[in-house]
Amino acid sequence: xxxxxxxxxxxxxxxxxxxxxxxxxxxxxxxxxxxxxxxxxxxxxxxxxxxxxxxxxxxxxxxxxxxxxxxxxxxxxxxxxxxxxxxxxxxxxxxxxxxxxxxxxxxxxxxxxxxxxxxxxxxxxxxxxxxxxxxxxxxxxxxxxxxxxxxxxxxxxxxxxxxxxxxxxxxxxxxxxxxxxxxxxxxxxxxxxxxxxxxxxxxxxxxxx
Numbered sequence: 001x002x003x004x005x006x007x008x009x010x011x012x013x014x015x016x017x018x019x020x021x022x023x024x025x026x027x028x029x030x031x032x033x034x035x036x037x038x039x040x041x042x043x044x045x046x047x048x049x050x051x052x053x054x055x056x057x058x059x060x061x062x063x064x065x066x067x068x069x070x071x072x073x074x075x076x077x078x079x080x081x082x083x084x085x086x087x088x089x090x091x092x093x094x095x096x097x098x099x100x101x102x103x104x105x106x107x108x109x110x111x112x113x114x115x116x117x118x119x120x121x122x123x124x125x126x127x128x129x130x131x132x133x134x135x136x137x138x139x140x141x142x143x144x145x146x147x148x149x150x151x152x153x154x155x156x157x158x159x160x161x162x163x164x165x166x167x168x169x170x171x172x173x174x175x176x177x178x179x180x181x182x183x184x185x186x187x188x189x190x191x192x193x194x195x196x197x198x199x200x201x202x203x204x205x206x207x208x209x
Contacts, residue, residue, distance in 0.1 A: 021107035022200055023129035025117030028137030029169065031144035031151075033182040033189065035067050037137060038114055040190030041197060050201065052106050054115035057086070057098035067116060087128045090121045099128075107131070110204055112197060122175055133200065134177040135193060138169045143183045 026034050038053065045051040055070055057080065062071040072080070077096045081089055086098040103113050107129070117125055119136070126132050139147075148159045171177040178196050182189035 020131070021109065021111040021113060021204070022131045022133055023103070023107060023125065024112065024114045024133045024135055024197065024200075025122065025125050025129075026114060026135045026137060027117045027119045027122070027171075028182075029139075029144060031147040032137040032139045033147070033186065034116055034137050036186050037135075037180065037182060037189055037193050038116065040186060041114065041193050044190075044194045045197070050109075050111045051197070052103070052111060052113045054099055054103055054113060056116060057100065059096040088121065088124045090118060090124065092118060092120070110208060112200055112204070114197075119171065122171070126175065132176065133196070134171055134175045135196070136169065136171045136177055136179040137182050137189070138179060139181065139183040 026038055028034050042051070042053050055068060057070045057072055057077065059072055059074050059077050060066075060069065062069070064071075074096065077089075077098065080086060080098065085101055087101045087103055089096065089098040091097075097118070099115055099117075103115070106113050117134075122134060125134075145159055148154060149156060171179070178192075180189045180192050
């Protein structure tokens, strides 16, 4: 399933220092379970001050459902963009999304930061976050269809049309990527994500010792 987004650029300026932490961008089609995997991982790392979850800024109502986000108007988003408040920002499905620039402060401390991202703007993520891990969450088409139907946001015909429009779920080889098939129980995919994050944290601790 293809993600349709228009790149609007990153406002993160280039600097002389490179953040020492890692930004983990979780991407994948609707229904793959990105938010569920992120929530599973954050519950596992609860109380770990070096693990953070990005609260995205979105031009969507706060009570629209889905992820916990900062809701802003289109004008408010434009103002934040002009002020350089975003490390990465992009447009998709009639909405605007922003990753707050202050995540760089957490990365500069060597921390691990998870963000709900988009496959279509990975180049912007990589430009803003040199230490980037892409977690590509996938699921079988019939699983995607069942989950999308359960949401009740689209008709069956719309869902089938969405799946037929789908493109490759693969990630270009230039990115450091972990692919998780989340077709089965959440615990299976969740354990894979947690294991990968634990490995990153262990490697960072070894470098800092």
